[in-house]
Amino acid sequence: MIEFPPESRPKLIACNVPDMVPTVPVSVDLVVLTVRSQALCALVWRRDHPPYTGCWALSGGFIKLDEDLPAAAERVLAERAGLPGAPVHLEQLQTYGYPDRDPRERVVSVAYLGLAPDLPASTEAHMSWRAVAELTEMAFDHRRIMLDGIERARAKLEYTSLGAAFCPPEFTVADLRRVYEIVWGRPLDPRNFHRKVTKAEGFLLPTSHTTTRDGGRPAKLYRRGPAELLHPPMLRSLKE
Structure with missing residues (x-):
């Protein structure tokens, strides 16, 4: 066995380890958006208890010890937002963890973005679809989210x-096109838009059906194609 001289041996430094290490709760908050009544709408509820009594808030909940984040987001969507089994595209948006975001305690929130077609009313009576333009004041940091x-x-x-x-x-x-106009908040040239989306590879797939619900000549019906990325992209910065 190799012996080190006393002056070269590492010194042990005593440290005090607290019996209870503070923990920070982690929640999941959902930004669920849809186009409804010609407006971009978010699914929110009006708080009936402090803090922020009477303010609109996103649906959310704390994660359980035995679930990962995607599972927690799906659970909140079904149980708190009242949309079980709804065709909602969910993806992680951002994490919010600055100390003063909740006046009660330190809470870290992992936000998820949900995009959906015009959905029916939530099964939860307290949830409501509201135009995002009306949501000028919200609880916590939910407007920022x-x-x-x-x-x-x-x-x-x-x-x-x-x-x-x-x-x-x-x-x-x-x-x-109406979806793009409502989400982007500006009108688009119908002919240019039609040319771009129909030429984007794998974006739209024609069906054998037509509709006259908008009046005039029958319009072709499409369904979403297999493409995930648009080639070429639909850039907002380009003039129509």
């Missing part, structure tokens, strides 16, 4: 096929 979700949705429409996630299984190009 919602605005981050809206910007993510706007960006997603540029380079992915998720614009079709706001549409029913079969839709017209005009239906899809």
